[in-house]
Amino acid sequence: xxxxxxxxxxxxxxxxxxxxxxxxxxxxxxxxxxxxxxxxxxxxxxxxxxxxxxxxxxxxxxxxxxxxxxxxxxxxxxxxxxxxxxxxxxxxxxxxxxxxxxxxxxxxxxxxxxxxxxxxxxxxxxxxxxxxxxxxxxxxxxxxxxxxxxxxxxxxxxxxx
Amino acid sequence: xxxxxxxxxxxxxxxxxxxxxxxxxxxxxxxxxxxxxxxxxxxxxxxxxxxxxxxxxxxxxxxxxxxxxxxxxxxxxxxxxxxxxxxxxxxxxxxxxxxxxxxxxxxxxxxxxxxxxxxxxxxxxxxxxxxxxxxxxxxxxxxxxxxxxxxxxxxxxxxxxxxxxxxxxxxxxxxxxxxxxxxxxxxxxxxxxxxxxxxxxxxxxxxxxxxxxxxxxxxxxxxxxxxxxxxxxxxxxxxxxxxxxxxxxxxxxxxxxxxxxxxxxxxxxxxxxxxxxxx
Numbered sequence: 001x002x003x004x005x006x007x008x009x010x011x012x013x014x015x016x017x018x019x020x021x022x023x024x025x026x027x028x029x030x031x032x033x034x035x036x037x038x039x040x041x042x043x044x045x046x047x048x049x050x051x052x053x054x055x056x057x058x059x060x061x062x063x064x065x066x067x068x069x070x071x072x073x074x075x076x077x078x079x080x081x082x083x084x085x086x087x088x089x090x091x092x093x094x095x096x097x098x099x100x101x102x103x104x105x106x107x108x109x110x111x112x113x114x115x116x117x118x119x120x121x122x123x124x125x126x127x128x129x130x131x132x133x134x135x136x137x138x139x140x141x142x143x144x145x146x147x148x149x150x151x152x153x154x155x156x157x158x159x160x161x
Numbered sequence: 162x163x164x165x166x167x168x169x170x171x172x173x174x175x176x177x178x179x180x181x182x183x184x185x186x187x188x189x190x191x192x193x194x195x196x197x198x199x200x201x202x203x204x205x206x207x208x209x210x211x212x213x214x215x216x217x218x219x220x221x222x223x224x225x226x227x228x229x230x231x232x233x234x235x236x237x238x239x240x241x242x243x244x245x246x247x248x249x250x251x252x253x254x255x256x257x258x259x260x261x262x263x264x265x266x267x268x269x270x271x272x273x274x275x276x277x278x279x280x281x282x283x284x285x286x287x288x289x290x291x292x293x294x295x296x297x298x299x300x301x302x303x304x305x306x307x308x309x310x311x312x313x314x315x316x317x318x319x320x321x322x323x324x325x326x327x328x329x330x331x332x333x334x335x336x337x338x339x340x341x342x343x344x345x346x347x348x349x350x351x352x353x354x355x356x357x358x359x360x361x362x363x364x365x366x367x368x369x370x371x372x373x374x375x376x377x378x379x380x381x382x383x384x385x386x387x388x389x390x391x392x393x394x395x396x397x398x399x400x401x402x403x404x405x406x407x408x409x410x411x412x413x414x415x416x417x418x419x420x421x422x423x424x425x426x427x428x429x430x431x432x433x434x435x436x437x438x439x440x
Contacts, residue, residue, distance in 0.1 A: 015207035019215040023222065051172050055179060063193065063200040070183025077179055081172065120187050 006041065006049060009154070010057040013037040018064065029132055031139035032109070034061055038076050039105045039144070040098050040151040042083035043090070050080025050087075068120040075112035079105050098148035102140045106133065258426075265427055268313030275392065277429040278302055280310075283327065292335040292357070292422065293318075298430060299326045307390050309431045315396035315419030316340065316384060317428055328430070333397065334362055334422050341387035342367055342397055349375035352385050355397050355416060365398060367414040368406070376403050376414050392431065 017033045024031075034057040042050025058076035062069050083101055090097055110133045114126050186193065269277055280302075284295035298304045300323050310317040310330045318338055322329040331338050336357040343352040351374035353367045370376055380400040386393025402415040 011203065011207055015204055015211045018204070019208055019211035020218060023215045023219045048168055048172070051175060055175060059179075060200050060204065063197040064204060069186035069193070070179070073179050074183055077176060081176075116183070 003052060005154070006045070006053050007056060009037065009041065010034070010053050010060065013057055014060040014064065017061065026139070027135070029135045029139060031136060031143055032106075033143065033147075034058070034072070035076060035079065035105060035109055036098075036102060036140050036143045036147050037151075038080050039083050039101050040148040042080045043087060043098060043101060043148065044092055044151045044155050045084070046087040047081050047084025050082075050084030051077055052080070054078070054080030068117060068122055071113045071116045074116060075109040078112055079109050082108065092152065095145045095148060098144040099141050102144040103137055106137045106140050261427060264313045265429070269429065272429075274435055276432045276435055277311075278304060278432055280304075280328075280428050280430055282425050282428065292332040292338075292362070293321065294330050294332065294425060294428075296328050296330055296428060296430070297326065299324045299328050301325050303432050304328045304430050309391045309395065310428050311395055311431060312420055312425060312428050314421070315398065316391060317420055317422075317425060319390050320430065330428070332422050333357065333365060333418065333420070339388075340391050340397065341385045342382050343385040344376055344400075345381040345383050345396075346375075349380065351376050352387070353414070355382065358415075363417070364401070365416040365418055367400075367416055368411065370403075370412050370414055372405065372410050372412050374412065376400060376412070378402065380414075382414070382416050392434070 013034045021030055021033050038050065038054045038057055041053040045053075054076035055073060058072035058074070061072040061076075065072070083105060086101075110129060113129060117123065117125055117129070182193075265279065269279070278298050280296035280298040282294045283297045286293040294317075296304075296310075304320055304323050306320055306323055308320045310319060316333055318330050318332040318335070320328050321331040333340060333355070334357045336359045339354050339356040341352070342355040343350055351370055353370040353374075355365050355367045358364050358366045367376075367382060378400055382397045382400060384391040384393055384395040384397060396419045398416040398418040398420075400414045401417045403412060404415065405412045
């Protein structure tokens, strides 16, 4: 049941990423909403939840996008795993936490994406990836707190029920 | 050993599977069309719902942007409107000034018998009972006390005080002002004295007219040249009413001045006749 809820969350995230988020792009920069959700899911649910959400969300993104397959799956899975390690070491209620985590998460995800792009032989796309990293991080910081608050709400609801 | 528990094994297996999938996709240029089709089918209803939301957001964004654009344009047009109003005001003012000055110039050209000095009204009497104006010509410009002041419309008054750069002109409508006058009509030529009317600023009174004097409504009244201040032939106004003097042998004529005293802006000071102009 718990896994199903996370699957549902990731389905919604990917759907939002492909429908609403492009409308909210600023200067052509689109935030990776799925990444923000994975970071929050990992912070609130732990490494298993992080890996589950990262893998599923990333896989959906890769399957639905026209980019190199695996960029999102691998980077988000690793991100979910890495952030999930801190689940019990931090105060989850602090909304500054996802903001800090998302900065590290965006940078880490970009690095992983660069490695995969190199492996695919798409080195030409790396400068663009680096150029959009900073504005994307800023955008992610804006999204991090509300998304994390929603995750905490969801977690409490599940605990209550 | 915590790191080798069941969950860790599952995580490692998942990671390896994904890694192999990625490597396989990269090597074989394979995008797993079957899986992609399933994913697209699963996502379709969600995308359908959220695309409506996205459309709403987009419309809202466009609307907000349009409102902001309209607001900016409105501000810009308001500013432009104010500037244009100011320009129109200035142009209207210039046109009026041009018209006045043209009329004054025509008058001056026609009045060849007199040497005149053009002057601009720079002030008006601050009191409430007296009517005088301050002009920007004084002793340094040849202006002297008792010199007549006229416009192209007619007689204005005379210089009552003169200073180095300015002069004060007593208007004909002032109650202390008087001018020897006569009816212009050749059949009449009745004479009298025109003075300010204390009961009505806009109307002059011509007194000392004989009861049987030939004065009728519509007669033009001009200076008679008697009295030594005003030269003969300057238009004063038009008779609007004739009333008998109480218990006397005389009658009065009410005259509407030819000059609109409330709107005088430029005047001429008559320095003298052309052949005997003062220095």
